[in-house]
Amino acid sequence: NAGVTQTPKFRILKIGQSMTLQCTQDMNHNYMYWYRQDPGMGLKLIYYSVGAGITDKGEVPNGYNVSRSTTEDFPLRLELAAPSQTSVYFCASSYSNSYSYEQYFGPGTRLTVT
Amino acid sequence: EDKVVQSPLSLVVHEGDTVTLNCSYEVTNFRSLLWYKQEKKAPTFLFMLTSSGIEKKSGRLSSILDKKELFSILNITATQTGDSAIYLCAVGGNAGGTSYGKLTFGQGTILTVHP
Numbered sequence: 001n002a003g004v005t006q007t008p009k010f011r012i013l014k015i016g017q018s019m020t021l022q023c024t025q026d027m028n029h030n031y032m033y034w035y036r037q038d039p040g041m042g043l044k045l046i047y048y049s050v051g052a053g054i055t056d057k058g059e060v061p062n063g064y065n066v067s068r069s070t071t072e073d074f075p076l077r078l079e080l081a082a083p084s085q086t087s088v089y090f091c092a093s094s095y096s097n098s099y100s101y102e103q104y105f106g107p108g109t110r111l112t113v114t
Numbered sequence: 115e116d117k118v119v120q121s122p123l124s125l126v127v128h129e130g131d132t133v134t135l136n137c138s139y140e141v142t143n144f145r146s147l148l149w150y151k152q153e154k155k156a157p158t159f160l161f162m163l164t165s166s167g168i169e170k171k172s173g174r175l176s177s178i179l180d181k182k183e184l185f186s187i188l189n190i191t192a193t194q195t196g197d198s199a200i201y202l203c204a205v206g207g208n209a210g211g212t213s214y215g216k217l218t219f220g221q222g223t224i225l226t227v228h229p
Contacts, residue, residue, distance in 0.1 A: 031215040042120075042202055042219040043157070050215070058216075090156060094215050101146045101206035101217060105156035 001026050004106035006091050012112045013081040021076040021109050023091030030096035032074040033058075033103065034066065036087040043090065049074055050096065081113045116141040120203050120220035128228050131193050135223045137203030138185040147179055147186050148217065150202040157202055160188075193227045200224050 007022045025032065030051045035043040035058075045058030049068040063085060065077040074093075078085060088110050092103040117140045127133055139147065146164045150157035161170040166181035174193075179186045190197055204217040 033216075035219075040222075040224070042118075042221040043204075044219075045216065048216060096215065101148060101204075101215060102159055102162055103148075103215075103217060105158075107156050 003027065004091055004093055004104055006089075006106035006109050008109060009107065010110045012114065013078075015081060015083065015113060017081050018077070018079050019081070019111075021078070021089055021091075021111075023074045023076065023106060024072050025074075025091075025093040025104070025106075026072065027093060027104065028071060029093035029104070030071065031094045032068065033092045033094075034064070034074070034076045035090045035092065036060065036085075037090060037108075038087050046076065046089075078111075083113050085111065086113045087111060116205065116207055116218040118203055118205055118218050118220035120201075120223050122223060123221065124224040124226070126226045126228065127193055129194055131227075132189065132191045133193060133225060135188040135190075135201050135203075135225070136185065137187070137220055139203075139205045139218075139220075140184065141205045141207035141218065143208040144181065145206045145208055148204045148206070149177055149186075149188050150204065152200040152202055152222070153198075160201075190225075193225075195227050195229055198225060198227045 004025045033048045034046040047066040049055045091106040094103045121136045149160040161177045163179040169178045174191045177188045200222040202222045203220040
């Protein structure tokens with residue numbers, strides 16, 4: 001199993017550009033999440049999904065969009081990139097089990113907007 | 115709104131010291147508290163605690179949960195330079211609807227262990 005994979009690893013965007021961060025998991029997890037982590041900070045939830053076709057906003061959704069057409073994939077779309085979106089983005093997944101909250105993380109995408 | 119506060123925010127120690135990291139929380143319908151270790155990459159899972167007073171242990175690391183006082187501690191004994199990392203505490207609750215599985219993270223404790 002590859003677990004959770006993310007592409008790209010690094011990206012530099014100019015202000016106003018758009019891009020999609022890719023996330024794929026091969027563990028057949030129903031739940032998937034997108035977080036951002038700013039320097040010296042914890043993880044803030046951007047969006048999450050409890051299954052294909054179902055997504056919901058987290059703490060910091062503004063400036064982002066998601067879709068979940070398959071169990072495996074959960075792409076994050078940035079429209080009109082702004083310097084405030086410079087961050088490290090982590091995708092995670094977990095079992096849909098009310099007793100197991102362990103999330104498995106991808107390696108992250110470091111995004112710089114200049 | 116769920117909230118997790120970790121202390122201290124940063125800690126510098128020497129090899130061999132023992133450290134205690136703190137995590138206090140407020141969450142709707144508490145289900146579990148998790149500790150993660152983050153080096154220069156993705157967080158890696160350490161412990162999940164769901165029951166009060168039961169210590170989880172892995173080598174030199176141990177953790178315990180107090181559900182009455184709403185906090186957890188992570189202890190690391192005989193610290194090594196390889197323990198240098200950010201330690202993240204997260205809590206999962208159930209506020210209904212699609213909130214199962216969601217974690218709220220604290221800001222993390224940056225631990226630096228000098229030789």
